[in-house]
Structure formats: structure tokens, C-alpha cells
Amino acid sequence: MVDIPMRSSAPVTRQTVLSINERKVEGAKTTRTITSINHTQSQTASKASSGTTSSMQHTAMHPSAMHPSAMHPASTPASKPLPPLVHMVQKGQKTPLENSGKLTSIKACLGWNVKNPACDVDVSAFLLGASGKVIGDSWFVFYGQTKSPDHSTVFHVEDGADRESISVDFTKLDASVARIVFVLTINEALEKNLNFGMLQDAYIRIMDSADAELVSFKMxxxxxxxxxxxxxxxxxxxxxxxxxxIGNGVAKDLAGLCEMYGVQVI
Incomplete structure (x- = not known):
């Protein structure tokens, strides 16, 4: 059983696979170890100040573990114009990234706009082996677990044209990783009856180390x-x-995706 610090100081639960901080722990994630991504900053601060104990005790709450919505819970996402998408492909299309030599690193930059301001969208990446499952329970990256165990894959919040990104350094990437899937999830979608019909302008663009676009896809x-x-x-x-x-989705939250990709959630 694993205790993984999430967005709050409470134990990680099945409903809250959504907020791990940077402490990396091996083993299974329990339904009490994926803490609620729905806790606000004030709730977290209140628990910390009152000395609330849990299976995560003695583990500092890192700022990166806080869900962005907790910082400004009443804010409405501002609309952003699409950045230039130079080498666009269609849904289902596959394209090589290494036409001009061996690729050493990329950054996957993602953006979207919302038609319903209640939609709070997050980016995550699952690092999969040849079996199509994660190579270990810590091998997915998002706002609450910002680095892969090998430090190759890193989550970033962007201030420019994109909203969030995930960089990959192939020189550090574990040799067992054969596939990296980039996922958009809606925070509390199941609880609030939110869905992707409430989004628009969602895209991903893959940039090289010189910040030149290799390929892009707009849903x-x-x-x-x-x-x-x-x-x-x-x-x-x-x-x-x-x-x-890919451009295909499922009716699952981040906890459900973890189970689908082989992260052990009890």
C-alpha cells in the first residue's frame, strides 16, 4: 500500500487520484491515497494549521501539488487565441518526428477554451511499456506529480500561448517506455456533470528543443x-x-484512467 501526497493533506482516495505531490513512492495506490483534488487552498491550510494527521503526515505539501483551481476557485478561464499550428495532422494520422536526425527532447504543448466556465481542464501523461500499461505505479505525470521517476518527463504550467505542457528528455527516458499518452481531463466532471461537449479549440503541438513545431493536432x-x-x-x-x-475519449476521471493504464488503485 502506498501513501502518496496529493493536493490536500488528507489521505489519497479513489476519488482523488488527482493530486500527488513530488514525493515518489513505490507500490499500490489505495482508494485512500489519491487525495481529493477538490479541496480548496483554504481547506488545506485549515487542516495543516489544526494539525490534522493522516497517512501522509510528516510529508510537506508542495505548492505544485495544489490544483490550480484552488488558487483562484472563483475565477473563470480566460479565452486564448490559438497559436500558429504549422504542421497539422488529422485525427488518426501518424507521423514521424525524427526526419532530421535523432530526437533528444520535445515539449508537448496543449491548449483549449471552454464554453462552460465550470470546466477546469488538466493535462496528464502516462508512460507506458510495450504491454500498453504503465511501467510502474509512479509513471504518470500531472500537476500533482510533476516529474517521472527518471526525471525525463516534466509537467509545466504555461504563461504564453499554451495552457500547460509536458516536456520529455529522451536521453533520460527509461528504456522500458514505449509510448507516452497525453490526456486532457475535466476536474470534477463526474460530480458536476461536465463533459467535453463544453470545450472547444483543444489542441496539442509537439515542439523540438529549438521551439520549432514538429507536428500539431486540433480536435x-x-x-x-x-x-x-x-x-x-x-x-x-x-x-x-x-x-x-488520437482524439478519442472515455467517460472516466483521472482515477479511472489510472486503473485503465495499469496504475494499481485499490
């Missing part, structure tokens, strides 16, 4: 029965990295 299908969207993935093919524009 044009938004489903009202979807709460998590696998927007794109990197995968190894004959020793070279390629990009697949």
Missing part, C-alpha cells in the same frame, strides 16, 4: 459522453519516435 469532435480525452501520443516504431493524433 474537431467534442463528445458529450466523454470526460477524459486521449488527445495524442508519442510511440516508438522501429527505434524512432512517432506521433499519433
Amino acid at each position: 474537431d469532435e467534442y463528445y458529450s459522453n466523454v470526460t477524459s480525452m486521449m488527445i495524442g501520443e508519442l510511440y516508438l516504431h522501429n527505434g524512432a519516435w512517432k506521433f499519433n493524433a
